[in-house]
Amino acid sequence: MAIQARTEFAAALNQLASEKGVDVSIVIEAIEQAALAAYRKDLSLREEEIPEDFEELIAHIDPVSGEISIMRGKKNITPPGFARIAAQTARQVIMQRLHEAEKDAITEPPPEQTRDEYYHQGQRLKFYIKEIREGRRGPEVVVSRSDPGLVKGLFAMEVPEIQTGSVVVKEIAREAGSRTKIAAISTQEGVDPVGSLVGQKGVRVQAVMNELGEERIDIISYSEDPARFIASALSPAKEVVVRLQEGEDKLAKVQVPSMQLSLAIGKGGQNVRLAAKITGYKIDIEGAGEGTHEAKEVVPQAPQAAVDTSSAPTDKKTKKKGKPTEVVAEEVVKTDKTESQSEEQSDQISG
Template identity: 40%
Template sequence: MSKEMLNALDALEAEKGISKEIVIDALEAALVSAYKRHYGQAQNVEVEFDGKKGNIHVYAVKEVTEEVFDSQLEVSLKEAMEVNKAYEMGDKIRFEVTPKDFGRIAAQTAKQVILQRVREAERNIIYNEFSAYENDIMQGIVERQDRRYIYVNLGKIEAVLSKQDQMPNEFYQPHDRIKVYVSKVENTSKGPQVFVSRSHPDLLKRLFEQEIPEVYDGIVEIVSIAREAGDRSKVSVRSTDSNIDPVGTCVGPKGQRVQAIVNELKGENMDIVEWSEDPAVFISNALNPAQVVDVIFDPNNNKACTVVVPDYQLSLAIGKRGQNARLAAKLTGFKIDIKPESEMEDYYAQLAENQETPEEEVHDEAIVESAMTADDYENVEFEEKTTEDEEQV
């Protein structure tokens, strides 16, 4: 057994990267428990593994005392001096108590310890490998699904895709190849657990880096992303090189670059807008494809503004169920109120009236009722209005 044990430890260190010393320490602790369990000994015992020959020895540790009350834990000074005259009161003496049949027990225990260490090492290797992919994109194969998750095979591990991380316009079948964003990696008691997503905004960012070399190199920078997974996204970009058009670079010749991303996301619409240091310009760009006449910032709130659009562009600026305005607000970080040109005379008059009225008396319900934020647009339908606008155009 001794040679086999040493060979097994050497192979374990070479193949799995598990230190021989760590396994020996764990083995010695396990053999102490095995000895006490099989031989009913409650005394202080130590197990020593010879790393050169592979032999195992069990020692009972006893304290030198003047009078012995527990023969399993204590030894008299007289008996101690028979072993070695240098022993004194309070010294610890090791007596070898290795049973004749302990080799069989030791072999079983060693096997269990080695298998446990191998499992722990493999878990740590997998965890370290996939934690390096956290916040990155990977390609996997759909394996199966249940009520809670879709299980995606990433090679060495099976990741989970929860319902909130799935795209509503996608149906996943076994053996489908999909690209996923690794959102979180946890080291649990049952082993590493990898959580992936198809709806995370950063999935879009990683796809841009894969498809567009300028984004990967940092020449074109993605500033912000607003995404409603499976339906529509807005991405703001800027260029660190004045000679490079960031929007045109991302769109590519005949739209090939952005089309590759749209195809990967199963037809999710993509609006790429140019970021600007001027908030008014940035907000105007974010509301594309609608035209913006003016952007008026709220003097009492530096993150709120009123956007003026032509009457026939109102429904286009707001979008179906308020989606365009809602995404623009997320992209820019501004609370956006959209108004048609025809209402602006009354609006300016109301603003002037409010400025003349003392602050504690301002309760203009007309303004409150007419001001709609991006969140309010979600419950409003503009489909019929869109048709009338198109006829006017």
């Protein structure tokens, strides 16, 4: 945190911290360590004995005035003219300490930050390590709070089935700080991928949400069938009819009942936008009259969980008849911050 005082010394501290890419407190600590080293050297030059309690001595620097004091408890034992002596002998120690701090620098560029998320000193957070690169001042570790990999890693920490490989996270689409869709599949018979990520009474997904703040999480079952996967991705909308268009453009025409249209699209188009991102298809949605939609077959759909900060009831199953190539989302399981509700048993990082 920058020093707000408008003095020449404070400005110099802020500038040095900015140039080195470290916090001002690191610069102050380096100067105080250098002051103690300079005090020891001054005692040696004057052929005075190093006091037995030297390790207990404390150097203090005023971040506004720049005045340096050597303290034994509450007693000031700073020798006369020490500031000049410290300035002459401490530079090498200061630069060495700052160089060590630069080596340990971890950066989070603005694009890797989550909107409306603010950090304070001493706060414990988990980050996704995107890369370790060689910067101008040495190695840099680039971390992210907005990368989808953070969500994947958090679930891996909470879900034993992911750790054993019986559940695999296949796809993630994320708008950091707002909403995430995550698609999982089971590799072991009898293991429910959605239920595994949600956890009993939502305890697993709740742990992830606690780390991400108010970000909503939609958990769906992955399918190799694109139409079925698109229908699942558009949850919490129900009775979603998907027609895949032939060609290289990967276009899907989707019809939903008029009453479900706003759910399928989502606020500001977010739901369909994330569905397109997680499936890799361009999705065109239109509402259909209930009479038209009732003529379509409802193909059984694996359960999904839409997790947000408000409680919502579980949607009931509906089945209708029609063309077998069309897919209709059938069941949605909603889980709030405290409880997972479902008609059927449907939850890398450093911190």
